[in-house]
Amino acid sequence: MSDKSVFIYEFVSGGGFNKINIPISLFCEGFAMLRATIASFKELSFKITTLLDDRITYLSCYLKTDQIDFVAACDEYYDLFENHVKKCDYCFIIAPEFSEILYNLTKIVEKNEKTLLSINLPGIKLATHKFKTFQYFKQYGVKTPQTYLLPRIYNFFDKDFAIRQFKRLKGPIVIKQEDGVGADGIFLLTSEKQIHHFFEDFSHKLDPEKSYILQEYIEGEDLSVSLIGTSNSPIILSINSQSINISAQNTSSEYIGGNTPVKNFETVKKEIIKVLNCLNLELFQGYFGIDFIRKSNGENYLIEINPRLTTSYIGICNILHSNPAELIVQAKLEPLKLLNEPSLKKKHSKFLRLELEYIGEKPIEELQEKTIPDLIKLIPEILTPPITVQSLSEEHSSLIKSKYSCFIATEESSFFESEKRIKKIKRFFKENHFKILS
Template sequence: MAKIFVYEHFCALANPPQTETLPQSLLTEGRAMRDAIVEDLARIPGIAILSGDSSDADDIREQVKRADWSLIIAPETDGILFRLSELVESSGGRLLSPSLQAIFLCGGKDKLARRIDPDIPTPDERPDVYPQVWKPYDGAGSVDTFLVPDAQAAQLLIDRGYGELYRTEFVPGLAASISFLVGPEIILPLKACRQILSEDGRFQYLGGEVPLETNLEQRAIQLGIKAIRWLLAEAPFVGYIGIDLILGERDVLIEINPRLTTSYIGLRQLTESNLAEAMWKIAEGKATEVKWKPGRVRFQSNGQFEIS
């Protein structure tokens, strides 16, 4: 029987509470992802799930050593995902999520834009014209992200202590995401999603809708495949990975999320297959087909969804 250790950072911190400042939105989102993937893994014959209920490093090492695979769900913020994945690799574990080197290459929005293949378009950095987008260099969940329409708004943010944020041009278009299941010889694109963001200039992630129209989905897959191939050439990995894009007059890559993303919540509702089983089999090097249902799913970051 194969054992898979599933660790979600905020759920582990909340059991028992390790901090009084635990962000509830990220806890809710993390719990929704964890519950979805655990439910799907539990339906796979011959799979045993090892729980990640403790954030203690020694407890994590013990579970990693017992497991055949370890799936880490955590934000990139403050190097959290990197440190947890490093703990897995240093304990002799196998990651069922992107490798330490892949996480490093995707980390830091400024560094990714400079490292990535120049044929993969990204927003221009620190543009001389407005509007701009300001965000943390290693943020997650749209925390401290701002649409900055003009120099006056920029000065107000600087006065509030946000002057050191990463700055890029604002690229108009459809906010979208595309996720992939990756194995030693396989790159399987899943359905592209429209991202639902707040309209208050803060780009708060509220959820998504899947699928996209066919032509938009093909554009998302095309750009996403380029990014995945670049990353694999630099740092081989297996597992689930998500890519955020803008599809418009100019399609651009916004960031690569080297982890399970909230889109999984909607994607799993639109398939006849078990996405967790497909992820595991592809990581093992086994060719797997994912069958999709007709219809549309609108999902929220808290795990709720509607099917139409």
């Protein structure tokens, strides 16, 4: 494949937020996914091109690409994206579904008649909308939380409707963006009093330009299954646990990371195969994931479909004998070769974002040019180097305290060994005067 070029585009690090501040948590995951994806495609000898926000040009040295173009604040990233699409043979897109971003980028690829290695438009169209996905799950009779579109009255979301459904469901409810991704914009409400309080005092947290769903809250373990969709049944790569903090009304929910594979992988795999066999997943050819909740009694409730590469890919690269990028390419170009599921190494990966605060006395320039590169040599698990996305003026350049985020992924023999390694990594940071915030 050395004569073929692939344009790998990750929205957050690739200039999608070029006119506003980059959300630091999304950036950490996005750059880590970009780096892992580029590395796995490079093993297949592709010529690789990508885009990178020009505020983080110094991170380009960590990407094994043949060409990187930078997106400035004055640029229209859609135009740069399409220019790269026109020059490549294949395209692979990592982007959020909200505001039709993933759909519109994919549409550009299909308009230019390039080979798309990520999920096609019909699958994206279904999975972008959580209420449509709920109806899809119900159509095939699989377990899924009861879900409603949250109506409006005179441009205000209907509090009384939420209270009625809370009483009908006889338990906590979740309110989330209808096209949201990850844990962004999710609120857990556990009492009628809390619902009143949320709609009266915190309704400003709901974007008036967005649609929202109200969903039955299912208590259990947050899991996801990572899949390669083919013309036949999808192939399971791994099953992952997810670390998600679901908030009450006054704080933000957040996705922190996860583990792969889950501790009881074979048991959960047998259970989820039975569920997947009930579905028609022909719309999803390529890499995608399904989030689900496993109750303590072994029942699995499907939550949503992610029609794209997800953060768990970072860990999956560390536990498979096969290169997942090769499976992605085969799913699109040679689906008949994908007959058997890839085998897992006897490995475990824990992947997570670390929030740090530098409490030493080195100037920021020395941190970026010396301390952080030295830490990356010491800690090969770092995928997104410690970064703070701020525009620092001269008067701020000598600050000795600054908050950073990074993303790491272990490759160890067991869950226990991954936990030990994480503790050791945190100790390395502390020895270099980084305080661990989370």
